[in-house]
Amino acid sequence: xxxxxxxxxxxxxxxxxxxxxxxxxxxxxxxxxxxxxxxxxxxxxxxxxxxxxxxxxxxxxxxxxxxxxxxxxxxxxxxxxxxxxxxxxxxxxxxxxxxxxxx
Amino acid sequence: xxxxxxxxxxxxxxxxxxxxxxxxxxxxxxxxxxxxxxxxxxxxxxxxxxxxxxxxxxxxxxxxxxxxxxxxxxxxxxxxxxxxxxxxxxxxxxxxxxxxxxxxxxxxxxxxxxxxxxxxxxxxxxxxxxxxxxxxxxxxxxxxxxxxxxxxxxxxxxxxxxxxxxxxxxxxxxxxxxxxxxxxxxxxxxxxxxxxxxxxxxxxxxxxxxxxxxxxxxxxxxxxxxxxxxxxxxxxxxxxxxxxxxxxxxxxxxxxxxxxxxxxxxxxxxxxxxxxxxxxxxxxxxxxxxxxxxxxxxxxxxxxxxxxxxxxxxxxxxxxxxxxxxxxxxxxxxxxxxxxxxxxxxxxxxxxxxxxxxxxxxxxxxxxxxxxxxxxxxxxxxxxxxxxxxxxxxxxxxxxxxxxxxxxxxxxxxxxxxxxxxxxxxxxxxxxxxxxxxxxxxxxxxxxxxxxxxxxxxxxxxxxxxxxxxxxxxxxxx
Numbered sequence: 001x002x003x004x005x006x007x008x009x010x011x012x013x014x015x016x017x018x019x020x021x022x023x024x025x026x027x028x029x030x031x032x033x034x035x036x037x038x039x040x041x042x043x044x045x046x047x048x049x050x051x052x053x054x055x056x057x058x059x060x061x062x063x064x065x066x067x068x069x070x071x072x073x074x075x076x077x078x079x080x081x082x083x084x085x086x087x088x089x090x091x092x093x094x095x096x097x098x099x100x101x102x103x
Numbered sequence: 104x105x106x107x108x109x110x111x112x113x114x115x116x117x118x119x120x121x122x123x124x125x126x127x128x129x130x131x132x133x134x135x136x137x138x139x140x141x142x143x144x145x146x147x148x149x150x151x152x153x154x155x156x157x158x159x160x161x162x163x164x165x166x167x168x169x170x171x172x173x174x175x176x177x178x179x180x181x182x183x184x185x186x187x188x189x190x191x192x193x194x195x196x197x198x199x200x201x202x203x204x205x206x207x208x209x210x211x212x213x214x215x216x217x218x219x220x221x222x223x224x225x226x227x228x229x230x231x232x233x234x235x236x237x238x239x240x241x242x243x244x245x246x247x248x249x250x251x252x253x254x255x256x257x258x259x260x261x262x263x264x265x266x267x268x269x270x271x272x273x274x275x276x277x278x279x280x281x282x283x284x285x286x287x288x289x290x291x292x293x294x295x296x297x298x299x300x301x302x303x304x305x306x307x308x309x310x311x312x313x314x315x316x317x318x319x320x321x322x323x324x325x326x327x328x329x330x331x332x333x334x335x336x337x338x339x340x341x342x343x344x345x346x347x348x349x350x351x352x353x354x355x356x357x358x359x360x361x362x363x364x365x366x367x368x369x370x371x372x373x374x375x376x377x378x379x380x381x382x383x384x385x386x387x388x389x390x391x392x393x394x395x396x397x398x399x400x401x402x403x404x405x406x407x408x409x410x411x412x413x414x415x416x417x418x419x420x421x422x423x424x425x426x427x428x429x430x431x432x433x434x435x436x437x438x439x440x441x442x443x444x445x446x447x448x449x450x451x452x453x454x455x456x457x458x459x460x461x462x463x464x465x466x467x468x469x470x471x472x473x474x475x476x477x478x479x480x481x482x483x484x485x486x487x488x489x490x491x492x493x494x495x496x497x498x499x500x501x502x503x504x505x506x507x508x509x510x511x512x513x514x515x516x517x518x519x520x521x522x523x524x525x526x527x528x529x530x531x532x533x534x535x536x537x538x539x540x541x542x543x544x545x546x547x548x549x550x551x552x553x554x555x556x557x558x559x560x561x562x563x564x565x566x567x568x569x570x571x572x573x574x575x576x577x578x579x580x581x
Contacts, residue, residue, distance in 0.1 A: 002349055003237065011342065014355045017127060018338075018362030025134040027374075027456055027481055030367065030463035035196050036133040036143055037363050038334050039150075040126050042199075043356045044206045044341045045173070046119075046153045047348050051213040052172075053163035057220070060213050061165055065172050067209030070253075072176035074203035074337075075154075079147050080184030081195055086133070086140040088470045 035082040042075030111159055118156030119352035125149030126356045130363065136476070153352055189471050190428045193461045194263035197330045200337055201256025204249045207340035207357075211246025212307060214347045218242070219298045234298070238347045243291045245343030247310045252336040254314030259330055262318075271319040277384065283313045317383065324502070325382045327461040328371050332379065335364025374456030374520065399550035401537065406564065409531050409557050410571025416493035418449045420485065422524055423469070425459050426499020426534075432561030433472035436498060439565045440474070442572050452478055453485040453495075453522050455503035486523045495527035497548075498561055499534075505546045514544060530554040533564045 002010060025033055048071040052064025105113070129146025132138040154173075158166070180199065187195050218234045261267040273279075290306035293299075321329055338360030345353025372379050413419060421440065427433060440450045452474060458465035469479060480488075489495065497504055504524040507514045524530055525548050532549055534556060548554055557564055 002346070002351065002354075003235070007237075007346060007354075010351070010354055011358050014342070014358035015362040017355075018130075018359035018364075019366050021127065021131045021359075022134050022363045022366060026136065027454070028463050028466040028476070028479070029134060029136060029139060030371070031192070031459075031461045031467055032139060032143075032463065033130075033133050034331055034334055034364070034367055034461060035192070036146065037130060037338065037360045037367075038196055038200045038203070039143065040130060040146055040356050041203050041334075041338045041341045041360045043122065043126065043150050043153055043353055044203050044210070044337075044344070045150070046157045047210045047341070047344055047350060047353050048206045049154070049157045049163075049169055049173075050160060050348055050350070051210045052165050052169050053157075053160060054217075055165060055213065057216070060216050061168070063209050063213045063216070064165070065168050067206045067213065068169055068172040069176045070202040070209065071206035072173045073180040074199050074206060075150055075180075076177040077180030077184045077195065077199035077202070079143065079150075080181050081187070081192060081199065082133075082143045083140075083147075084184070085189075085192065085467050086143055088467065 032082055032085045035078065035085060039075065039078030039082050042071065042078050045071030045075050047071070108161060112161065115156045115159060118152050119350065122149040122153035122156075123352045123355045125152070126352075127359060130359065189468055190425075190431075191264070192467070193327065193330060193459075193464065194260045196461070197256045197259040197263065197326075197333070200330065200334050201253050201260065204252030204256060204333065204337040204340060207249030207337060207344050208246050208253055208307070208310075210344040210348070211242045211249060211340075212303070214238075214242045214344070215246065215294060215298070215303050216300070219300055219303065222298045236295075239295055239298070241343040242347040243294055243306070245340045245347065246307065247287060247291055248336045248343070249340035250307060250310035251314040251317065252333040252340060254311045255318040255336075256314075256330070256333045258315055258318035259321075259326055259333065263326055276316075276320055280313070280316045283309060283316050287313050321382065324457075325377070327457060327464075328368060328377070328379065328382045330461065331364060331368040331371055332383075335361050335368055338362075338364050371457065371462050374462060377519070399552075401549055401556050402554065404531065404555035404557055406557060406559070406567035407571045407574070409555065410568050411575055412494050412529055412531065412555075413443060413448075413496075413568065414446070414572060414575045416448060416529075418451075418488075418492050418494075419443055420451050420453050420489065420492045420495045420524075420527065422453045422455075422495060422497045422500050422504060422522055423458065423465060424455075424498065424500025424503065425465075426501070427561050428459065428465070428468045428499070430499065430535075430561030432498065432565055433468050433474075435562045435565035435569075437469070437472045437474050439569050439572075440478070442569050446572070450478060451480050451485065451488070453480055453482070453524075455482055455500070455522050456520075458500065458503060482520060482522055489523045489526040490528075492527040494529045494531060495524045497524055497530060497532045497534075498564070501534075501546055502544070504548050505544070506551075507544070507547045510547070516544065524548060525551060525553075528553065531557055533557045533559060533561060535560055 048067030055061040126149040132142030287309035293302040342357030506525045508516045508519045508521045
């Protein structure tokens with residue numbers, strides 16, 4: 001059982017981690033990062049699966065099914081959209097000779 | 104020796120641990136352009152591992168229904184995510200985020216119903232299972248935040264998708280919203296104290312309604328901040344419901360996103376020089392603002408003259424706004440830039456932090472068109488360069504280049520950081536008509552002596568400018 005101060009420490013450390021890992025992110029990555037973090041909380045699907053799997057009443061079952069449906073959409077949609085955005089960024093790794101003229 | 108049930112439980116825990124590590128490393132990698140792409144893949148593996156492990160959870164029922172829901176939703180989301188245009192990305196993020204919030208709220212609802220049936224059960228002699236008070240409180244809090252994020256994100260989606268009027272206001276709105284929020288909190292407290300299904304229903308009704316009410320009055324210009332805020336909300340809700348389920352992966356991933364999302368929201372609000380409370384509770388983007396009169400007139404220019412100006416320029420800065428993306432002109436504008444570069448002009452793109460509909464959205468759109476990274480400059484880097492710039496081309500941007508943000512205290516956008524396009528030697532504004540921007544205010548830049556208006560659709564204007572440049576070439580410029 002994670003409870004009391006152990007839980008508080010866990011929340012505190014996770015919050016600092018979240019703050020630290022993105023504190024130096026360049027503006028160009030704000031949108032993909034927002035989209036990416038949107039995908040990361042798609043792990044909620046796991047919680048919804050447990051809620052549905054342990055449902056004991058029909059009402060809980062339907063609520064759980066809705067939760068799984070929504071959670072899966074969060075995860076799948078978040079992944080596809082982020083991947084598509086970041087895919088375009090790779091092309092700029094070597095921008096080619098075009099910008100030589102600009103310098 | 105451990106039996107097989109214990110072994111499976113251990114493996115599930117190990118999978119969740121691996122998932123948490125992969126998700127954190129994934130976000131970390133996504134915060135640098137070099138590793139960003141692998142970042143989303145690491146995170147993807149993390150979620151996949153956790154989902155597969157969950158199927159082996161002891162005592163899982165309804166597996167068929169579960170699989171059906173996952174497959175149906177994944178197929179829909181995958182298809183819509185693949186198909187959506189880059190310009191419509193923000194509302195898709197809002198939609199998927201809302202789904203996550205709704206999922207967290209559903210977990211909360213299920214947990215609360217479970218607690219309620221525990222309480223209602225006849226007292227057994229020996230082990231009367233009692234409800235852990237902190238789990239109960241966090242289940243309510245997570246459900247509250249998740250519900251607000253759910254309906255709020257859906258409204259944000261509907262607004263950005265153009266299904267709903269940009270703003271919706273009535274007298275006493277703040278008071279109504281405040282009452283609705285208090286009602287949600289009060290019913291939440293009743294749930295904690297009494298755990299009766301009726302209170303649970305009332306609590307969710309109030310929380311879901313508040314999400315709608317809270318988002319309705321917020322205008323389009325502020326939507327990025329709102330989506331980012333709801334993203335952080337969903338993260339927090341997931342973290343809280345993770346505590347209720349005692350699932351460390353959910354606690355860690357949710358809290359990390361909650362914190363990262365809050366920071367991102369603050370960065371965004373700061374870029375717009377607005378506090379988060381200002382965004383949520385004030386009437387930005389409402390139009391009808393009584394800003395000071397602007398003197399002068401709009402001076403039109405035709406494409407050939409504009410092309411000549413470009414031909415003579417040495418340094419050109421292009422300031423794209425969301426209007427350019429709406430007109431799908433980014434490819435043409437990049438073509439125009441290449442023509443200029445070919446003629447030995449220095450070309451840069453100046454990006455306002457909130458250009459597009461989310462911070463960095465414009466960068467994504469330009470990257471899609473093939474514009475290399477190093478030609479794209481942030482506001483702080485490019486602003487000192489405007490005085491040395493021969494021609495600044497503003498295309499589809501409006502409020503973010505409006506100098507009244509610096510000069511007119513009565514203006515609703517006063518104090519918002521802007522691109523100092525007004526300092527360029529010559530400004531060409533490509534614009535379809537004479538309308539105002541998101542904030543509904545006149546732009547003093549357009550009336551300046553050094554500013555010329557090129558009235559055309561973005562693509563058409565870029566085409567004409569390219570043709571104009573070529574005409575000057577053959578006309579004996581060289």
